[in-house]
Amino acid sequence: MRVGLFVTCLVDAVRPRIGFATIKLLEAAGCEVTVPAQQTCCGQPGYNAGDRKSAVALARKFLNEFEAFDYVVVPSGSCAGMIRVHYPDVLRDDPALLARITALGQRTYELTDFLTHIAMPENIPGKFKGTLTYHDSCSGLRELNIYNQPRVLLANMADVKISEMVESTTCCGFGGTFSVKYGELSTRMADNKCRHITDTHASAIVGGDLGCLLNIEGRLRRNGDHTTRVLHIAEALSGLDEEAP
Amino acid sequence: MQNTSLQFKKQVTIKLADVRLQDALSRLQSRFVGGRAAVISEIHDLEETRIAAAAIRDHALNNLDYWLQHFEQQATARGAIVHWAETGDDVNRIVTEIAALHNVKTAAKSKSMVSEECGLNDALEEAGVAVMETDLGEYILQLAHEAPSHIVAPVVHKNKEEIADLFAEKHHTPRKTDIAELCREAREILRPAFLNADMGISGANFLIAETGSALIVTNEGNGRLVTTLPRVHVAITGIEKVVPTLEDVTTLLRLLPRSATGQSITNYVSVLTGTKKPEDHDGPEHFHIILLDNGRSSLIGGDMQEMLRCIRCGACMNHCPVYQNIGGHAYGWVYPGPMGSILTPVLGGIENSPDLPNASTLCGACAVVCPVKIPLPDLLRKLREKQMQLGMKSRQETFMLKAWAWLALHPRLYAKATAIGVRMLKLIGGNKKLIHTLPGAGGWTDGRDFPAPAGKTFRELYQQGKHK
Numbered sequence: 001m002r003v004g005l006f007v008t009c010l011v012d013a014v015r016p017r018i019g020f021a022t023i024k025l026l027e028a029a030g031c032e033v034t035v036p037a038q039q040t041c042c043g044q045p046g047y048n049a050g051d052r053k054s055a056v057a058l059a060r061k062f063l064n065e066f067e068a069f070d071y072v073v074v075p076s077g078s079c080a081g082m083i084r085v086h087y088p089d090v091l092r093d094d095p096a097l098l099a100r101i102t103a104l105g106q107r108t109y110e111l112t113d114f115l116t117h118i119a120m121p122e123n124i125p126g127k128f129k130g131t132l133t134y135h136d137s138c139s140g141l142r143e144l145n146i147y148n149q150p151r152v153l154l155a156n157m158a159d160v161k162i163s164e165m166v167e168s169t170t171c172c173g174f175g176g177t178f179s180v181k182y183g184e185l186s187t188r189m190a191d192n193k194c195r196h197i198t199d200t201h202a203s204a205i206v207g208g209d210l211g212c213l214l215n216i217e218g219r220l221r222r223n224g225d226h227t228t229r230v231l232h233i234a235e236a237l238s239g240l241d242e243e244a245p
Numbered sequence: 246m247q248n249t250s251l252q253f254k255k256q257v258t259i260k261l262a263d264v265r266l267q268d269a270l271s272r273l274q275s276r277f278v279g280g281r282a283a284v285i286s287e288i289h290d291l292e293e294t295r296i297a298a299a300a301i302r303d304h305a306l307n308n309l310d311y312w313l314q315h316f317e318q319q320a321t322a323r324g325a326i327v328h329w330a331e332t333g334d335d336v337n338r339i340v341t342e343i344a345a346l347h348n349v350k351t352a353a354k355s356k357s358m359v360s361e362e363c364g365l366n367d368a369l370e371e372a373g374v375a376v377m378e379t380d381l382g383e384y385i386l387q388l389a390h391e392a393p394s395h396i397v398a399p400v401v402h403k404n405k406e407e408i409a410d411l412f413a414e415k416h417h418t419p420r421k422t423d424i425a426e427l428c429r430e431a432r433e434i435l436r437p438a439f440l441n442a443d444m445g446i447s448g449a450n451f452l453i454a455e456t457g458s459a460l461i462v463t464n465e466g467n468g469r470l471v472t473t474l475p476r477v478h479v480a481i482t483g484i485e486k487v488v489p490t491l492e493d494v495t496t497l498l499r500l501l502p503r504s505a506t507g508q509s510i511t512n513y514v515s516v517l518t519g520t521k522k523p524e525d526h527d528g529p530e531h532f533h534i535i536l537l538d539n540g541r542s543s544l545i546g547g548d549m550q551e552m553l554r555c556i557r558c559g560a561c562m563n564h565c566p567v568y569q570n571i572g573g574h575a576y577g578w579v580y581p582g583p584m585g586s587i588l589t590p591v592l593g594g595i596e597n598s599p600d601l602p603n604a605s606t607l608c609g610a611c612a613v614v615c616p617v618k619i620p621l622p623d624l625l626r627k628l629r630e631k632q633m634q635l636g637m638k639s640r641q642e643t644f645m646l647k648a649w650a651w652l653a654l655h656p657r658l659y660a661k662a663t664a665i666g667v668r669m670l671k672l673i674g675g676n677k678k679l680i681h682t683l684p685g686a687g688g689w690t691d692g693r694d695f696p697a698p699a700g701k702t703f704r705e706l707y708q709q710g711k712h713k
Contacts, residue, residue, distance in 0.1 A: 007703050009653070013663050014696070016703035035707055040653040046646045048607060050629030050638065054650030061654060089623075142609035171566045175606025177642075182604055183688025185257050188570050189606075190693065218693030221679055230696075 001119060003031040004069035006062075006108075008079045009041035010210045018210060021238035022075045022111055029119035031073075036065045044082040045176055047090065059090045063101050071118060072108040075234050076209050077140020080110040085143045110140055112149035112208060112233055127239040129159040132231075133202040135193065135216065136169045137209035150208060150233045157237070165196040174215040190219035197228065204229040206236050246361050246392065248593045250577030253600035260571040269404050270572055277398075277563035280507020281614065287509060288499055298500055299618040301493045302554035305485075309545060312454045312487045313536070320457030323519025325532040333363030336537055340365060340446070340479055341372040343533050347477045349374055349443040355461070355468040356380040357448030358396050358557065359481050359537055361579045365446070376446070377438045379467040381431055388415045394573030396580060397505050397559040402572050435467070445471035445529065449482035449517075450557070451497065452534075455490045458518040459534060462502060462511040469515050478529035480517065484536045485553040491516075497556060500616035505558040540592040548627055552587050554617040561611035561621060567604060576601065583611040583621045590628055599637055602628035641685075663702050671700035 003026055011018045019035075026033045043058030062083065066072045074080040084105040091097045109118060134154070140146040147169075154160050173179065173189025193216055197205045205220075207213050210232060217230035235241040260266055288294050305312050317327040330336040336359075344352070352374050354360070366376045366387070378387040382400035386393060388411055393399030400408075405422055412430055413420035421427060447468055449459035459480040461468045472478050488494055502508040521528030544550050562568040562582025573581030577598070578589045586605060590598040607622040615621060632638055638646075652659045674680050674697020683690045 009663075012703040013667050014698045016699055016701065016706050019703040019707070037704070037708075038656040040656055040659045041649070043650065043653065046650050048626060048629070049642070049646055050626070050631070050633035051643075051646045051650065052630050052633075054646065054653075057654055058650065138606065138608035138610075142613055169610075171606050171608035171610070173566070173606065175608070178603070178606045180686050180688040182254075182257065183691050184261060185567065185570060185604070186606075186688070187692030188261055189566055192566075192570075214696055215693065217696050218689070221694045221696070222692060 001031050002070045003033050004066045004072045005033055005035045006039060006042070006066065006072055006074045006079065006083075007035065008074060008076045008210070010214075011075060014214065015210060015232070017240055018075055018232045018234050021232070021234035021240040022073065024125065024238045024240060025111070025115060025121060025234060026073060026119070028121035028123065028125060029115060031071075031119055034069070038065055042079045042082045043090075044079060044086075047082065047086060049177055052090070055090045059087045059101060060097065062087070063097065063104060066108075067100065067104055070107065071114065072104070073111055073114045074108065075111045075232065076211075077110045077137050077144055077146055078209050078211060080108060080113075081139035081143035083108045110144055110146055110208065112153055113144060113146055116149040116152055124153060124156040124237050125239045126157045126160075126237045126241070128157060128204070128231075128236050128241060130204070131161045131163050131200070131202045132204040132206050132236065133163050133165045133197055133200040134168060135165070135172060135197075135205060135207040135212060137207055137212045138171050140208050141169055146208065150206070153233070153237055154206070160236075163200040163202045165200045167192075167196055172212045172215050174212045176211065179215060186215070187219060190215050191223075194219050194223060194225070198225070202228070204231050204236070206231045206233055208233045246364050246579050248578045248589060248597055250589050250593075250598040250601055253575060253577060253598075253604060256575035256577065257571050257604075260575045265404060265407065266402050266572050269402050270569060273401060273563065273569060277507065277559075281504055281560060281563070282507075284503045284507050284509050288503070294496065294499055295616055295618050297496050298616055299554060301488055301496060302556070302617050305488050306545065306550060306553050309484065309487070309542075312489055313484060315489075316452050316454040316457055316487050318457070319454060320519070320534055323457050325457060325519055325534050328533060328535045330535050330537045330539075332539055333537070336360075336363040336481060336535055337365055337368035339533075339535055340481070341368060341374070343477065343479060343531075344369065344372060344374050344444060347443065347531060349477060351438070351442050352376045352444040352446055353379050353438050353442035353471050353475065354383075354446040355448070355463065355471040356383050356399070357446065357481055358393070358579055359448055359483055360446065361393065362537070362539055363481075365481070374444070377435070377442070379435050379438060379471055380463075381428065381465060384431060384435065385411065388412075392574065393579075394581065395559060395562065396557055402574065439467070439470040439474050442471070442475045444477040444479060445473075445475040446479050446481065447472050449480045449486060449534075450501065451494050452482065452487040452536075453491055453494055453516070454487055456516075456518055458516045460494060461515050461517070462498070462513065463515070464506070464508075464512045466513060469513055472515060472517050473527045473529070476529060477531045477533070478517070479533045479535060481535045481537065483541055484538055485541050485555075501556055501558050504560040504614065504616040544591065549587070549591055549624060551619050552584070552591065552624055554619050555584055556617055558616055560614040560616065564610040564614050566606070566608060566610065583625070587621065587624050587628065595628065595631055595635065596637065599632065602632065660702070660704055664705060667698040667702055668700055670698050673697065
């Protein structure tokens, strides 16, 4: 099974380890993973800010780079949702491209969705021990129906206990450029999320979208919490959750 | 009502720091989110019902001219008089003319958000008609000279203590904090108002074309008193509220109370049809129905038409994490929350509400609960696109977006630029790997530290064969 990995711009720049963790999981599931070298950003920041034109160009670019694969896997519900749900809207004015992007969208999966529905690894290599709590990021949850998938995968890890926070499905306040434009409001929303996380006494908060995780980590640290670990689901599942040597 | 949504950002700061408001808002979720969740599952075919409800609304909107004329014919045949108002001022003029015609001195009013659009109470007072709001929440707000902050629970921003203070001051009675006693006190004042009013004013949740009826859903019973006791009844609503048949309404009524207040059905569902007949025990001698456009018709056939499906349940605001943290007043006009972030710029001019379409994370919680499946996040995004086309975005934002997109379309430069960027950010992050201030992103770092990047991009590490 030939899988194209769309790393996402945020993982590429801010936490590359998540990319390697994703490759490790996909290879454990028997996939042949390729990382197209020309990939950049899916165009969501512009699309959500009203810059449709740029989104069209980036959707076409994505189509050309990934159409040859059996599947595309993305370690982010937000970017996967952009490709699966929104690219057809972006390319709606070109029937030929629309048909191609819709077909490719159907083969594009968020990581945990892919692992549970298409290729389940025999063993989850993760080494995490202890209690963690899971934040459901909005796009993955509401655009791709990702809720059980990460929990099913985490349940395969013998030493992990999940302690659910209240309102795990409420937005953390990130929202891309929203978090910069309406920083005060965004921070309050992050605060609510941090309070719910702290109340679980979990040693780690895990999620499937780096944007949300940076927002949550950023607020936890500013509030003086330097011990609660903030992990991407790929890091937790792969065992690549420690600092790279 | 004046649109003050230009002040949105300033209001957010004020509302976030308002301890009483935050206390009041903290109870919103259990009451409305929990309330809806508890009863919505009673509809075993919920998704099909939502699809059917959306289809009923779409059919009415796609044939709006036909159904409105049909409604007018049927209402007129039953003795009502239908008035067409293009603007809020037209509504005010028509109501004051009706009041003058029937020598009206006092009016009792049940809740109507459309009348808030018009600023009707002020216009009537100016014309010498004493108006009393009879919905308990609206009555409290009338005493306090405040606007509603929620379309279903208008006084949700106030707590019991504030209301106790207000009643003691305005009613000149000993202060009481027991809710039942506060209600009794209001009731004693409102009862004579119903009995003495020359005119009753209501809204209408739906207009039923086949019978020419106005339908209202209420819980306190004031709506029924206001629409049946006074000799003149004026119902005011938006032109988009029409549906073809009573059967259509039953589908919508399965969703409206459950989505709004978490009730399977409201205490009262009043179908108001025509004037009082000789054999009737009650009902108005004169029944006027005023249908307001106020910009609504300009949405027909356009890319925002889906917004007109709205049946005003308020579920979008109850489930909105932004509304939950700032309440309704910050939005600056009649309709708050996600629906308001669309209606206010659409009806009041996109240039007058630059923040509202942007003040959302597009989390999608509103669209999931909308009983008529309005794609609220998509409509917000469309408004952002319009802002971009109209050049309303700041030069800095437009530049950043365009620059990022340009870079993303040039992978080799992108790779170089990101490689340099992450090295710089790593340096700024220092030993603690946290960035406390970031030029150009103060909105982020005022309240958060930015976790510093690792210093090399995935692309670089992958090409170096790091994963082998």
